[in-house]
Amino acid sequence: MTLKTYRSIFKWGDKREQKLDKGIINLIKSRFAFTNEDFEKKYLYGDDEVKLDYKCKLDDKIVDKFIQISGKENISKDDYSRASHAFGKYYTDILKLRKGEIITPPDLVIYPRNDEEIVEILIICNEEKIAITPFGGQSSVTRGMETQKGGISLNLTKHFDNIIQVNEINSTVKVQSGIFGPKLEDHLNSFKEGYTCGHFPQSFEYSTVGGWIAARGAGQASTGYGKIEDMVLAMKVITPGGVIETKDYPATAQAWDLNKIFIGSEGALGVITEATLKIRKYRPDNTSYGSFIFKDFESAVNAMRQIMQEGIGLPHLFRISDPEETDIAFKTSDFDNSLSDKFLKTIGYKEGNRCLMFVSIEGNKAYTKFVKSKIRKIARKNSSFYLGVKPVTNWLKQRYSSAYLRDPLMDIGIMTDTLETSVSWENLVPLWQSVRKYLRSRKKTVAMVHISHVYENGANLYFIFLSPMEKGNEMEDYVNYHKGIIDTIQANNGSLSHHHGIGRALSPWLRSEIGKESLELLQAIKKHLDPNGIMNPGCLGLY
Numbered sequence: 001m002t003l004k005t006y007r008s009i010f011k012w013g014d015k016r017e018q019k020l021d022k023g024i025i026n027l028i029k030s031r032f033a034f035t036n037e038d039f040e041k042k043y044l045y046g047d048d049e050v051k052l053d054y055k056c057k058l059d060d061k062i063v064d065k066f067i068q069i070s071g072k073e074n075i076s077k078d079d080y081s082r083a084s085h086a087f088g089k090y091y092t093d094i095l096k097l098r099k100g101e102i103i104t105p106p107d108l109v110i111y112p113r114n115d116e117e118i119v120e121i122l123i124i125c126n127e128e129k130i131a132i133t134p135f136g137g138q139s140s141v142t143r144g145m146e147t148q149k150g151g152i153s154l155n156l157t158k159h160f161d162n163i164i165q166v167n168e169i170n171s172t173v174k175v176q177s178g179i180f181g182p183k184l185e186d187h188l189n190s191f192k193e194g195y196t197c198g199h200f201p202q203s204f205e206y207s208t209v210g211g212w213i214a215a216r217g218a219g220q221a222s223t224g225y226g227k228i229e230d231m232v233l234a235m236k237v238i239t240p241g242g243v244i245e246t247k248d249y250p251a252t253a254q255a256w257d258l259n260k261i262f263i264g265s266e267g268a269l270g271v272i273t274e275a276t277l278k279i280r281k282y283r284p285d286n287t288s289y290g291s292f293i294f295k296d297f298e299s300a301v302n303a304m305r306q307i308m309q310e311g312i313g314l315p316h317l318f319r320i321s322d323p324e325e326t327d328i329a330f331k332t333s334d335f336d337n338s339l340s341d342k343f344l345k346t347i348g349y350k351e352g353n354r355c356l357m358f359v360s361i362e363g364n365k366a367y368t369k370f371v372k373s374k375i376r377k378i379a380r381k382n383s384s385f386y387l388g389v390k391p392v393t394n395w396l397k398q399r400y401s402s403a404y405l406r407d408p409l410m411d412i413g414i415m416t417d418t419l420e421t422s423v424s425w426e427n428l429v430p431l432w433q434s435v436r437k438y439l440r441s442r443k444k445t446v447a448m449v450h451i452s453h454v455y456e457n458g459a460n461l462y463f464i465f466l467s468p469m470e471k472g473n474e475m476e477d478y479v480n481y482h483k484g485i486i487d488t489i490q491a492n493n494g495s496l497s498h499h500h501g502i503g504r505a506l507s508p509w510l511r512s513e514i515g516k517e518s519l520e521l522l523q524a525i526k527k528h529l530d531p532n533g534i535m536n537p538g539c540l541g542l543y
């Protein structure tokens, strides 16, 4: 792979090329009737060198002003830099990059060095009505990073990636927003007795604190640690209308919660430059793990709900895979047809119905032991069979890298994407059934579903689909299929998003989801903070 190709921009994860393993190849052969030759052909590989047809539209005098503010070495105007800041990691972002279609790249990329520079940059952009897109790890999967109006991509990962303070007394960490997950977590884990932030999205390795907050994300251990909004105590946000700074009180009743205006604002209100987050003690040796198999999805969901509502403490990681995801997990591992598999089948855990559940519980040793024993009891009452620790610890080893497979799948012409929703318990199974029915209404589709963020009152559902692309019409085909999924989620009482956010991909549904008045309220807040609509225009459907 030469350095400055489209592929180098869209490729996710480890920069080395990933290979599909035997299990996945067999799955694709059996479900999509692919032949060996189909695995040899590379479709829309994206290995051409990047070339932009669209030059920087900014006047040289304006560019000079930015150079004076941030220094020549912190401004990029070349094709590759602009192309590599034009999109995030949404399916259509990647398709466009694979096709070399970059119609609205940013005009300039700026790597600001401090808050004062951001204030000055925003003043110029506000006066000149130049769009600004705050840029973190670029892992947005909602078209949130598409620079629809060109302008400035404000990349915070170069100079805003420091830990400002760990406060052991308050149990907090204050950080700059462009810090990536591993740098933050490694620092906390090795700080004195050891701490953790507890936020581990699947994109952890390549996403930033600012992006976590702006997109209102959730990590894989969110059932115990909460979503990012449960972790943020204070923030600093630079908006065109001024600087907003909140304080790290444990709780207040000072009107409504200002943090929550910016958590989920997706760069449409301002630039988050600092955040104070809660931290917890990091005691990995105390963690308890457990894996269970249930006879069907309904009994696994019942057990999960009872565990959440019983008052026995909370697991941190808590997941159920539906029957198709469970079968694929078994088929793509050595477990398929093993003695254990045969044993499970004879005692009633049948292929096509059975469901895996994984838990991990963190904290004090006595606590993790206690919670696990209670979980085992409730799981047993719901006719589960305990599978031990290994399935979940094996799963944890590939918790981030499984997502690297998207690129080799797209290389062989497979459309694959993930969607997620949040739903109350009473609507969960009907929603799961309806979306699965829709997903499977497409010929040759693999549809895997899991629950991975769980609450007393409901949970999320996370859908993964794979299906051969309609080659030559892949964009329209995807957009239509995706629309059908969102329509089905909405018709069955699911939220538009539980943790990916709205971006531009879901903004057409926002009005019907939250109502005209609520949308007008969001627009009014934007108008106040960003009167000229320069902050990530079009994101969340707001201008």
Ligand SMILES: Cc1cc2nc3c(=O)[nH]c(=O)nc-3n(C[C@H](O)[C@H](O)[C@H](O)COP(=O)(O)OP(=O)(O)OC[C@H]3O[C@@H](n4cnc5c(N)ncnc54)[C@H](O)[C@@H]3O)c2cc1C
Pocket: 012, 088, 089, 133, 134, 135, 136, 137, 138, 139, 140, 141, 144, 145, 156, 177, 178, 200, 201, 202, 203, 206, 207, 208, 209, 210, 211, 212, 213, 214, 215, 216, 217, 218, 219, 220, 266, 267, 268, 270, 271, 272, 273, 403, 499, 500, 501, 536, 539
């Ligand atoms: C393979 C993969 C797996 C994923 N898994 C998860 C998951 O498990 N959980 C989850 O929650 N999400 C997940 N995501 C989605 C994505 O990683 C999250 O939305 C993440 O929080 C984005 O962080 P980022 O730093 O990459 O932000 P970016 O993609 O750079 O930005 C996202 C949005 O936030 C804005 N923004 C970024 N930084 C700032 C800032 N400092 N101030 C103001 N606005 C800002 C951007 O303008 C954009 O609108 C996944 C994505 C991928 C590609």
